[in-house]
Amino acid sequence: MHKTLATLPVAVIGAGPIGLSAAVHLLNRGYTPIIFEAGTQAGAHLARWGHVRMFSPWSYNIDPAAVELLNQGNWTEPSLAKFPTGKELLEHYVLPLANHPKIASHLHLNNRVLHVSRCNHDVLRTKGRDDTPFVLRIAGPDGEHDVTAQAVIDASGTYQTPNWLGAHGIPALGENAASNAIRYGVPDVLGVDRAHYTDKSVLVVGGGHSAFNALQDLVRLSEQSAGMQVHWAVRSESVTNVVRSPANDELQERRALEVHIQALLEQDRIHVHTGIEVDTISQDGNRLIVHSNGKSLPPVDRIIAATGFRPDLSVLSELRTTIDPATQSPTRLAPLIDPNMHSCGSVPEHGAAELSHPESNLYIVGIKSYGRAPTFLLRTGYKQVLSVISALDSEEEPTPVQPCAAPTCPG
Numbered sequence: 001m002h003k004t005l006a007t008l009p010v011a012v013i014g015a016g017p018i019g020l021s022a023a024v025h026l027l028n029r030g031y032t033p034i035i036f037e038a039g040t041q042a043g044a045h046l047a048r049w050g051h052v053r054m055f056s057p058w059s060y061n062i063d064p065a066a067v068e069l070l071n072q073g074n075w076t077e078p079s080l081a082k083f084p085t086g087k088e089l090l091e092h093y094v095l096p097l098a099n100h101p102k103i104a105s106h107l108h109l110n111n112r113v114l115h116v117s118r119c120n121h122d123v124l125r126t127k128g129r130d131d132t133p134f135v136l137r138i139a140g141p142d143g144e145h146d147v148t149a150q151a152v153i154d155a156s157g158t159y160q161t162p163n164w165l166g167a168h169g170i171p172a173l174g175e176n177a178a179s180n181a182i183r184y185g186v187p188d189v190l191g192v193d194r195a196h197y198t199d200k201s202v203l204v205v206g207g208g209h210s211a212f213n214a215l216q217d218l219v220r221l222s223e224q225s226a227g228m229q230v231h232w233a234v235r236s237e238s239v240t241n242v243v244r245s246p247a248n249d250e251l252q253e254r255r256a257l258e259v260h261i262q263a264l265l266e267q268d269r270i271h272v273h274t275g276i277e278v279d280t281i282s283q284d285g286n287r288l289i290v291h292s293n294g295k296s297l298p299p300v301d302r303i304i305a306a307t308g309f310r311p312d313l314s315v316l317s318e319l320r321t322t323i324d325p326a327t328q329s330p331t332r333l334a335p336l337i338d339p340n341m342h343s344c345g346s347v348p349e350h351g352a353a354e355l356s357h358p359e360s361n362l363y364i365v366g367i368k369s370y371g372r373a374p375t376f377l378l379r380t381g382y383k384q385v386l387s388v389i390s391a392l393d394s395e396e397e398p399t400p401v402q403p404c405a406a407p408t409c410p411g
């Protein structure tokens, strides 16, 4: 690396759990991190799903390197076998880490990264590229400014860019017009969003654990709200395989949630609609009607789109990335996580080799690195940043992990 380049900070985009972990590893290796967080606090995305109980225990959710730093102060380690909510993870881990003096002095809240490029090098220009600083355009409280960096670690997550309800991957016809009655992700049905759902007919769309969380809360709310109806629409032709995790699943809370949904289905507490590919949403007065291939679902008052998330890659469009066209993850990571090839959540360990791009010293990490694949775990992200930051100062290119020829699910 060019000498003057090496004196610049390493930019980290996003102060979620993985971005903060990257900052800890950077400090441990003698780099100066500069962390940009779009939100008013670190863990801004976590705060939006703070009411959700995580299915991985504390032991999976914290980075040993960060724990070492926190233990230098008066932090009390949580009980490792317990399962925190998003809010507990935020309050007992992410915020203490962000507020640690060694991190806080490098953290810039309310600073959104709008674009990343290389100084005087648009994406087309090759000569001298690797020795040229990155330039990040930042929108902060005082307007826009540029910052230079020797490397960029993008840990900006995906929660801000949910998938559409539309089965084509684009908005369903009428989806934008109905946006007042649609929430994306996992709304806080029993908390701040309670009034929005009380006494309403609600349709949850999506087949994953976010949908299960929303359904579980809606059924609980319906116990105190006689006028409520809970509907669930999935693409699959049946919902007989709700309990997907093995009996000895390490992530016991994941299986417990699946078993609970199975029980609610058996008790007919949820109206199930299978084989639904949402193409149109029409409105009848205040009510919404979802249409799928000529079939119409019963009118509802509210819709929850638990249809997953996608990465916003536009920030990196002036850089030479290599992105898998299907998963939208870095190309070499894709075969390890592609849900078309893996039905279970077990992903081989991977690191800098799988996460690298033709652009030197650029890495996408954390949940954003998984693109549209839904199986990311924090534990994986902590290993990613350890590997990536070790690779920043190594001369040799790391060897990629071989994808499993025939991935098998436990149980």
Ligand SMILES: Cc1cc2nc3c(=O)[nH]c(=O)nc-3n(C[C@H](O)[C@H](O)[C@H](O)COP(=O)(O)OP(=O)(O)OC[C@H]3O[C@@H](n4cnc5c(N)ncnc54)[C@H](O)[C@@H]3O)c2cc1C
Binding pocket: 013, 014, 015, 016, 017, 018, 019, 036, 037, 038, 039, 042, 043, 044, 045, 046, 049, 052, 053, 054, 055, 056, 060, 061, 111, 112, 113, 114, 155, 156, 157, 158, 159, 160, 186, 210, 315, 365, 366, 367, 368, 376, 377, 378, 379, 381
């Ligand atoms: C409901 C739900 C439950 C989950 N449960 C689990 C679980 O049980 N176990 C598990 O291991 N994982 C779980 N995950 C998955 C994953 O671990 C979390 O999504 C986790 O928050 C990912 O961490 P991250 O740091 O990669 O991204 P995020 O936490 O999403 O952080 C990204 C940060 O970047 C900021 N940002 C975004 N764009 C910009 C920008 N342009 N400039 C500056 N800052 C920006 C955001 O404000 C945010 O603070 C869950 C996810 C969800 C949504």
